[in-house]
Amino acid sequence: MARKKATGTTRPARKKTKVRKKAAARASGKKKTTGRKKTARKSSAKKSSTRKKTTRKKAGKADTTARRRRTLKGISDIRRFFHRNEVPIYFVSATPFNLLGMDEWVRNFYFINYIDCFDGNHPTALVPHETPHRPFESIEDIVNYLLSHKEVHDIVNAKGKICPDREKPKGPNGKAVFLMFDEETEKLCEELGLEVAFPKAKTRSKVDDKLETTRIGDRAGVPSVPNVLAKVDDYKSLRKVSKKLGKDLVVQTAYGDSGHTTFFISNEKDFKKHEEDIVSAPEVKIMKKIKCRGSALEACVTRHGTIVGPLMTELVGFKQLTPYKGGWCGNEVFADAFDRRIRNQAKRMAMKFGDELKRMGYRGYFELDFLLDLDSSKVYLGEVNPRITGASSMTNLSAFAHADAPLFLFHLLEWMNQPYRLDVAELNNRWADPDNIDPWAQMVMKHTDDEVGQITRAPKSGIWEMDDAGNISYLRMQTHRRTVQFENRAFFLRIAGTGDYLYEGADLGILVSRGRFMTDDFKLNRRGNQWVKAIKGQFESMPVNEANMEPSVQPADIGGFKML
Numbered sequence: 001m002a003r004k005k006a007t008g009t010t011r012p013a014r015k016k017t018k019v020r021k022k023a024a025a026r027a028s029g030k031k032k033t034t035g036r037k038k039t040a041r042k043s044s045a046k047k048s049s050t051r052k053k054t055t056r057k058k059a060g061k062a063d064t065t066a067r068r069r070r071t072l073k074g075i076s077d078i079r080r081f082f083h084r085n086e087v088p089i090y091f092v093s094a095t096p097f098n099l100l101g102m103d104e105w106v107r108n109f110y111f112i113n114y115i116d117c118f119d120g121n122h123p124t125a126l127v128p129h130e131t132p133h134r135p136f137e138s139i140e141d142i143v144n145y146l147l148s149h150k151e152v153h154d155i156v157n158a159k160g161k162i163c164p165d166r167e168k169p170k171g172p173n174g175k176a177v178f179l180m181f182d183e184e185t186e187k188l189c190e191e192l193g194l195e196v197a198f199p200k201a202k203t204r205s206k207v208d209d210k211l212e213t214t215r216i217g218d219r220a221g222v223p224s225v226p227n228v229l230a231k232v233d234d235y236k237s238l239r240k241v242s243k244k245l246g247k248d249l250v251v252q253t254a255y256g257d258s259g260h261t262t263f264f265i266s267n268e269k270d271f272k273k274h275e276e277d278i279v280s281a282p283e284v285k286i287m288k289k290i291k292c293r294g295s296a297l298e299a300c301v302t303r304h305g306t307i308v309g310p311l312m313t314e315l316v317g318f319k320q321l322t323p324y325k326g327g328w329c330g331n332e333v334f335a336d337a338f339d340r341r342i343r344n345q346a347k348r349m350a351m352k353f354g355d356e357l358k359r360m361g362y363r364g365y366f367e368l369d370f371l372l373d374l375d376s377s378k379v380y381l382g383e384v385n386p387r388i389t390g391a392s393s394m395t396n397l398s399a400f401a402h403a404d405a406p407l408f409l410f411h412l413l414e415w416m417n418q419p420y421r422l423d424v425a426e427l428n429n430r431w432a433d434p435d436n437i438d439p440w441a442q443m444v445m446k447h448t449d450d451e452v453g454q455i456t457r458a459p460k461s462g463i464w465e466m467d468d469a470g471n472i473s474y475l476r477m478q479t480h481r482r483t484v485q486f487e488n489r490a491f492f493l494r495i496a497g498t499g500d501y502l503y504e505g506a507d508l509g510i511l512v513s514r515g516r517f518m519t520d521d522f523k524l525n526r527r528g529n530q531w532v533k534a535i536k537g538q539f540e541s542m543p544v545n546e547a548n549m550e551p552s553v554q555p556a557d558i559g560g561f562k563m564l
Contacts, residue, residue, distance in 0.1 A: 072420035075404050075427075081418065082106045082409055088159045088174030089412065090194070094142045096125055097493055097510060098179055098392045100480040105406055108159075108174075112152055114142050117461050117494055122479050128152055139180040147176075147188040156192055175415060179388060197415035198387070199362050207362060207386040209254045211285050217381045220356035222349045225250075225371060225380045227287040232278050235271045241286065248289035253281045262326045264289065292371040293522060294382065295338065296331065298395045299350045300410045301363045305424035306354030309395040309407050310437050311346045313337045314369070315444075315517070318524050320532045323448045323504050330443040331391045332516055333398060335434035338372075345379050346370055347432060353384070365411040367391060390444060393512070397481060400436040440481075441517040443528065445535060447496075447506040453541035454501055459509070461494045464535075472534040487515040490531060502541050511535055 072078050085107045091099050096111040103109040103124040111125040118125060128151035136142050146152055160173030173193035178185065183201050198204065206212055214224050230241040232251075242249055251274070253261045263274040271278070278284055294314035300307045315321065315330035322329040338346075350368050357366065367389040369382035388408065396406035404427065413420055430436060462477040466488050481491035490513035496506060517528030524532070 069418060072418065074422065078409060078413065078420060078422075079105075079405055081416075081420075082405075082412070085109075086162075086164045087416070088156070088163055089197070090156070090174065090176045091178070092143050092146050092176055093179045094139060095493070095495060096122065097495075098388045098390065099177075099396070099408065100393050100493070101397050101482065102406065102408060105409060106412070110159075112146055112155075114146060115495060115497075118477065118479065119460070121477050126152070126155055140182045140185060143178055143181055144184050144188060147185065147192060153192060156194065160193055175412075177388075177412075195415065197412060198364060203360070203362055204386045207357065207360070207366075207384060210252050210256075210383050211254050211283055213381070213384045214285060216356055216360075216384070217353060220352045222353050222381045223378075224382075225287045225290055225292075225373075227285055229283055229285055231283050232281075232286075234279065235268045235275075238265070238271065238278070238286065245286065245288040250287045250289050251278055252285045252287070253277060254283070260324060260327075264325070290371065290380075291374045292380075293374060294328075295346065295370045295372060296367060296389075296391055297346060297350055297370070298365065298367045298389065298391060298407060299354055300365050300407055301354045301358050302410055302414060302422070302424065303363075304422045306351045306358075307407060307410055307424055308347050308350045308354075308428050308431070310398070310400070310431060311338055311343050311370075312391060312394060313518070313522070315524075319448065320524060320529065321443055321448070322446045323450075328390065328444070329446070330441065330517065331394050332439070332441040332518060333394050333437060334439035334516060335437045342372065342377075342379060343432060347428065349379065349381065351428075353381070357386075362386065363414050365392075365408065393480070394440060394442060398440065399438040400431045403436065404430070439515055440512065441515060441528075442510055442512040443517055443532065444510050445508040445532065447502045447504060447508055449502075450504045452501060452503045452544055454544050455496060455498050455539060455541045457538070457540040458494055458497045458500075459492060459535060459538035461492060461509075463489055464492055465489045466530065466534065470530040470534060472531075472538075481512045484512070484514055487513060487527070489513065492535060496539070501544070502539075508536070508539065 072081055082105055087108060089106060089109045090112050091102070091110070092112045094114045095117055096113055097117075099111070103111070109124065111122070113125055113127050116125075116127040120127070128146065128149045131149065133145050134141075136145070156173050163172065163174050174195070175197040176189050176194040177197050181196065181198070181201055182205075186196055186201055189196050207216065211229050214227065214229065217224055226245060228241055228245065232238045232241070238249075238251075247266060249265045251263045251265055256262065261277065263270070263278065265271050265274070294316050295311050296314055297311045298309045310333055312331045312333045314328060315332070316328060317324070317326050318329055346368075349370070353368060354366070357363075365386075365388050367385040367387075369384070371380045371382045372378075373380065392408065395401065396408050401407065410422075460474055460477070463475040463483060464472045465475050466472045475489070478491060484491050490511050492509055492511050494509045496502070496508050500506075511531055513531070515527070517525060517531070519525045
């Protein structure tokens with residue numbers, strides 16, 4: 001017991017002594033440490049410092065990522081996000097027309113084009129020197145030529161070195177958007193380290209099929225003009241399958257543009273003109289011919305719902321602008337184009353169609369054409385373009401877009417790996433308000449004569465002004481319509497330039513101005529006619545023999561297909 005008691009009293013005594021010594025040392029300001037302890041402490045301090053630096057570096061990197069991926073809350077955050085964007089985004093197409101002005105909204109946004117519409121003066125348009133290529137037969141051919149060009153590779157790889165997505169296996173050099181593209185485009189982008197910021201080409205091709213569009217609309221509850229989808233072998237079989245649709249018919253093949261593959265048939269003579277196209281198709285769409293007015297709107301399928309732009313009227317088949325009957329040649333957007341009932345009906349149809357596209361796995365930008373039956377006032381689905389279109393510049397540069405954000409920004413958000421919140425219903429209601437729609441019009445001008453010539457003089461892209469007598473003069477270079485303040489001024493984007501060939505259907509350029517180019521009964525008005533005559537008067541050419549045309553001086557053998 002004594003030992004246990006001794007043991008129990010001596011240990012606390014030693015601990016107490018040690019505590020007193022430490023207290024005394026602290027009081028005197030002295031510390032007694034061995035060399036080993038000093039070394040250990042230095043080593044420990046060094047390790048601690050290294051750990052802190054590493055932690056700071058990791059924290060800094062995490063902070064940057066967190067900043068980039070922090071949920072955007074509404075329009076203000078979305079606008080700021082794109083103004084600070086560090087990921088290179090390229091619009092690759094024949095011209096920059098469809099997305100003009102987007103580089104002012106999105107930092108590091110570039111145009112890669114085949115045609116130099118601005119004579120080297122556009123600050124973000126990259127036009128590589130022409131190299132030998134096979135004749136182009138489609139816009140996809142032009143895109144694939146550009147993506148294969150060494151100068152484009154050098155530009156993309158150079159800009160990709162500073163891309164924040166550099167370490168990502170998908171799209172380390174940035175993102176690419178197009179007017180048209182195919183599966184070869186997707187392969188070229190993969191090789192170039194670009195992510196295609198659109199649904200797969202296979203999906204887009206399926207949606208773009210006019211017959212499939214009809215079926216999608218049926219599933220979504222969006223009606224088309226009374227029609228039948230069938231294989232046609234001859235005139236007799238055409239009449240047999242369409243007997244409930246009346247005498248006057250409109251026949252469309254699955255793919256086509258600007259009236260090239262839309263045929264108006266009232267008798268066998270009409271049929272014979274287009275028999276080869278109709279009979280060779282596996283299936284065609286046969287519609288009842290109605291007296292209608294064309295209209296269009298653009299929309300975007302997002303994770304939060306379908307955003308819908310304003311309903312625009314269309315310029316169709318004007319002989320002054322296009323040689324194609326039923327061919328699209330421009331748009332107008334103004335508040336009184338349609339009454340509220342029609343605008344709301346078109347908006348609901350676009351939202352339904354967008355919801356069906358979303359179920360199919362589609363996301364992003366699309367355009368719907370509508371047909372308003374002037375006899376019954378019914379609104380019918382015409383066709384869908386699963387992409388940006390010739391009307392995109394109208395949608396993205398209007399007053400409502402400047403007040404909020406261009407529709408195309410919401411498309412890009414779906415590919416930016418960036419969470420965001422948005423009240424789509426509120427945005428749609430605001431964009432549908434007539435007070436937010438300012439009147440603008442655009443005309444797409446084609447060469448309408450059937451002779452061939454070579455251009456010796458062409459008007460410049462930029463702002464033009466018209467006097468009271470209908471004469472025009474060039475004011476200044478401008479990259480889009482932003483500074484057109486008055487209706488006697490217009491922005492012209494030149495497509496055909498000096499040395500290019502003129503032939504029936506060749507694109508000359510696009511003219512955009514405030515106000516309207518059509519009358520209330522949808523004919524070209526006096527001002528519209530004056531501008532067409534004046535701009536075309538700026539082109540001069542010399543006649544040539546088509547057999548002696550030099551491919552080396554042609555821009556692309558372009559013109560037999562939709563470029564815009």
